[in-house]
Amino acid sequence: MGRIRAYLRRHPKRVLVVAILLILYYFSLPRELFKDPTATVVEGRDGQLLGAKIAEDGQWRFPPPDSIPSKMEACLLQFEDAYFYRHPGFNPISILKALKANISAGRVVRGGSTITQQVIRLSRKKRRSYLEKSLELLLATRLELRTSKKEILKLYATHAPYGGNVVGLDAASWRYFGLRPYQLSWAESATLAVLPNAPSLIYPGKNQEKLLKKRNGLLKKLREKGLIDSTTYTLALLEKLPQKPYPLPTTARHFVAFVAGREEGKRIRVSLDENLQKQAAEVVHRHFLGLRQNQVHNAAALIIDVKTRDIKAYIGNTNTTKEHQKDVDMVRANRSTGSTLKPLLYAAMLDAGELLPTMLVPDVPTQIAGYTPENFNEDYTGAIEARKALSRSLNIPSVRLLQNYGLEKFRDQLNSFHLRGISKSADHYGLTLILGGAETNLWDLCKTYAGMASTVNHYTETSSEYYDREFTELVWKQDKLADIGKKTIHKPIFDAGSIYLTLEAMKEVNRPEGNESWEFFDSAKEIAWKTGTSFGNKDAWAIGLTKDHVVGVWVGNADGEGRPQVSGLQSAAPLMFDLFDLLPRSNWFSQPLDALRETAVCSRSGFLPTTNCPLKMVMAPAMENTLRPCSYHQQIFLDQNGQFRLNSSCATLSRARGVSWFVLPPLMEFYYKRRNPTYRSLPPYREDCRAAAEEIMEFIYPRNGSRISLTKNFDGKLNELALKLAHSKSGSKVFWYLDEKYLGDTADFHELGILPKPGKHKITAVDEEGNEKSITITIE
Template sequence: MTLKDRVHRFARKHPKKLILFGILLIAYYYCLPKELFKTPTATVVESRQGTLIGAKIADDGQWRFPVIDSVPRKFETCLLQFEDAYFYKHFGFNPVSMAKAIGSNISAGKTVRGGSTLTQQVVRLSRNQNRSYFEKLIELILATRLEFRHSKEDILKLYASHAPYGGNVVGLDVASWRYFGLQPHQLSWAESATLAVLPNAPSLIYPGKNQQRLLDKRNRLLKKLLAEKYIDSTTYHLALLEALPLKPYPLPKIASHLVEQIAKNAKGQRIKSSLDENLQQNVNSIVQKYHQSLRQNQVHNAAVLVLDVNTKEVLSYVGNTQTTKENQKDVDMVQANRSTGSTIKPLLYAAMLDAGELIPDMLVPDVPTQIAGYTPENFNEDYSGAVQAKSALARSLNIPAVRLLQSYGLAKFRDQLDVFQLGGLNQTADHYGLTLILGGAESNLWDLCKTYMNLASTLNHFNATSSEYFSEEFTEPTFGKEVLDFGVKSTNKTVFDAASIYLTFEAMKEVNRPDGNESWEFYDSSKEIAWKTGTSFGNKDAWTIGVTTDYVVGVWVGNADGEGRPNVTGVTSAAPILFDVFDVLPRSDWFQKPFDEFVDIDVCAKSGYLTTDSCPRKTISIPNKPNYVNACNFHQMVQLDVQKQFRVNSSCVDLSTAISESWFSLPPLMEFYYKRTHPLYKPLPPFRNDCKSTNAPPMEFIYPKNGSRISLTKNFNGEKNEVVLKLAHAKPETGVYWYLDDRFISQTKDFHEIGLIPDLGRHKITVVDALGNEVSVTITIE
């Protein structure tokens, strides 16, 4: 009779027994929970080198790391020799060990020996039930089921990850850090033996409490290792000399704010991050070095973020200084929204280049300005008269930036900023007004660095491909090694074209380094870096962001509670940190010029505007697109006498005998400030006396502007201070007559300034020069 026939015959004769057997088999199959351990685990973050950089404790207050990847050989050897020498030979339980344990316990009248295998101990740790013989029976059954489900290696990992090591320390990973300050694979034989015997009596680890018992247990295990020839005599005797741990070591905290950030989306997981441990340690040291001096000025907080442009990974993340809790050391200033200062000026510059509304060399007015009641000021409270657009960006001049924003369109620029997803920038254009470009909006270091990283990546990819753009270029930085999908390639730009980005970085590169290194770019050992500073109103926030082909470094300095301090600026407080960080990064080559996105044009050599027949020209490269910049109106053809001392016209000479010459001439107000810093600037020559001027010398108010509302302040004696009226005249030597509400009040010559104290209310100020030219403004005294 075949086996099959016997089974059929047994089923017909004993159907109930067969059903019962089937039920027991199903119960056995499902008796072990799918998830053996449901206890919460700590969030563990490792560097790209695999070293621990920080962890966040589990929700139940236990230091319990996720299951380890592998059990080190030394620890495995020690553990098996101490707990379960036949681990690889039994199937969940060891009947010989159990019999010996029962006999010893009966003889002693109490529990003096355990017979559980490591597999049974894993089950016991997962169930956490009161000890009894019935419970041990359940553990035995579940242990055999566990052997069916998992390999021996996995069972070892489960034990090593959940064994108790005293206090709130659970698992080998945490224990090796807490008691020896090492990773498990770095443990010596003596240290491995200590951790192998400790779960058997975890209370022995506390200093001064029965440590001799722990030492004896460890040494007995070492002696067994010697006897079994796992270690030699020299190793044994050296291991005996090693002391037991005296106090717990703190877990590494080299990037605590990064751990908190990762824990938001990977709670309870072990994450191998993109952080470079050596770089992180260096940046930590740099931040702490500057914190020592910053706190002398009662500046307590700083943050640094380093991103890899090519992989878009976070390489270093310092969320704050190691200051006190009272000074908000736990606030992550990488993510905190703060006033942006001037950090978004390059975005306006790139936007206008991309729109064909800006040429890098064109002159932008830098004069006292009032727009709808708003009066911007440069940081140094001085004026250049006129300055090249690229120089205005490099020098971070506020007035040119505001004028450019007004010209470009506030609403248009505000809408474009949405592409960059800047956190904190969530109001309408009307809410910010023109202050948007000077720090009227808020954002954070993470999003600002992300923006410049994506711009740099756009330029790199354009040069690396066949002059194409990726549709998904603008992405978030990543904490881990992820394969990024940049989308499909296209000739259509993502946000700004590569030429506009390149010219923006070129302008940012011209900024002088701090601490007197004005000529740093002339040294071969220097690094070419495009960088931008920012300082918020009231010196509350100091920013610096630097970009190379490979890295973006962002720095914020200030007080987390918003308190401003004197001398806290982007140049003096944040920039030195930035360049120290770049000094520990590998050198990067400068960006390649994206030639396919450029076109050569002729511009006026002095004004930078499109050429006319009246100006000397030069050839420059600009983004290849329709250009909406006006032709130059700062150059004019003038007729001069033979000596070139005076202008002439047809009213006094035969123009065929006059000398025609192109002359660069600025409007009076721009000229007034421009010639102070440009000694070679030549104002228009006056008309010869016998010539009738067809274009009288113009003049313009420097202060106040038309429609100004002015409050008179008081001095220490309680007396009202004067309003100082200033005028720019193309011929300063011309006499000027001042009138207040049509009443003559004063005459000036050469220096056209007067002070007066008008009554409250509306007034008209009129100025008439000796040639009969007249200008006026209306002001209100409040």
């Protein structure tokens, strides 16, 4: 120690120079050798490449791999640097041999650079010279001191040129062999090992003999070193060279673009199942070939794991043309929701105690504040059970239910589902909100349906508890877990009983053509599902869910062009069911017993019972409901033959026969009895009885207060306005008046055509018994 101190005192300048040189040497190497942009690489759950987005500089340069395959490492070392693990960054013997060979030949015929030196050269991108070579040697030793051999080898494998715009082993393996590096044979590994030495050799159809000679030479060396046996060597020599670059996988190209927008330049392992993704893509393509016959060019599909919220398959669009917008990701694109929000309204009303599954809701011609909804089939049932209205996706009952529930209240509840696209106020959407007046996307709808399934699953799997974030975001990264929050006794949005009854109703939807008898087959899957069709046949939806999976489908044209016969049932549902066929069979949801209770209701109306109606028991949410008692069952009194009604004006009611009678208002009755032949209208009063005041007539069209514009036919003449009336007594004659002026009479079917002048008019209908009904309309 004393000698060192003495030397430092005697030679301070020399020590200073050495210290400066050491400092310069230490900082001579940049902290980050390579700043080149890398491609976004998306791998499936098992590491299989799903697709990639090229780097910003137009190069196929993948992010660094986790490790180098053993075959590839052996080939690289035997061809480039056999003493890689023994030298300090440079090999003096190789340098001397290269100098001697180059001087003898009068030109460069051999290189003496180690793999470490080549990494430095690739990072510096300088023209070759002896000065540059000297700097490379110096920096190579510094890299060896700073970085492990394995990391240096990975740097070389990531940034070595492989011909054209292919950089790095991973990209070359996929581009030239269509395989992962770990799947390469000895011959394929040897081919890639010799390419960085002369990357121009790989161009298809060029220099194949030179490339073959180099590859076979390396294989021979591997055999001589005992790294491969003679059989492997012989078989490797028989393998052909690549003739053209392979395209990278594109089965999830829209998903790859989605990932690249969030994790650009990274290698991302995602939740997609490679095999399921390929199978789903094939199914979508098969349906696309049929759909385009009707000039429908786009479709999208999503498959979700309910338990994990993992996206298992993601088909953003069909393999159509650029003209038909094949690059638009229709999973994320906002489109008219059609009827896909109806289950949410149904569950909301059950949850609020404002609906029972078997409760009758009106399905008649309806006009609300100038808005006239129509059913998809342009027909009416008169009255229908709420659960059947949902399963048949009837529009008029849904609009009436939304009006009763409260448009503002329902619009506010939709915020809880975070449906992107539904961002405007209730007044903006109006009652059309429930029929497709709003827009959202397939991603968010599938997320919402998955939350409904998960709510029931967790409630039945725990001690009747929920998680406070059941309607959480979907998961697309493999290493990420869904954030469903903490356990709670409080429902997240809707209670499990309401959701379960909603799913039960959705299970009863009629399947598309060819599957009508699905429920009779043991192998059939029990699926709760909902279709939707937007106005003008522009969007067709089908979303189904089981205990384990959600499958969502959208079909249409990305440019918004509607096509005839495009509907959720005909266009989207068949595709959805074919996708379900790719999945394991699921058991049906367990009944959330603590969230349900048996409730007595009127057997015909489904309302809470009165003393006037026969009862039946139905399952309902276990909560207090706010429904009014049944008003459709009336107690009436009949004569001894049961043919005529009696009242106090003509009989002593205490001696008359009292019965409970199911009675619908005239307009509901008019349509209901056409579909329900067992329905019996009220008997007439006996002749000696004074008829009580009751509603026996109702206008079907037009509605009171309507503003109507008469259209012209092909001859330029105005079309007549068709007056339609429902009468509860068949065979009754009705007399029609326009502004007190007699027009004529009708019997049985009460329809009459008129041509009123512009302005306000009063239309009056009077039957033979003097019952009168009037409305006011305005002709524009």
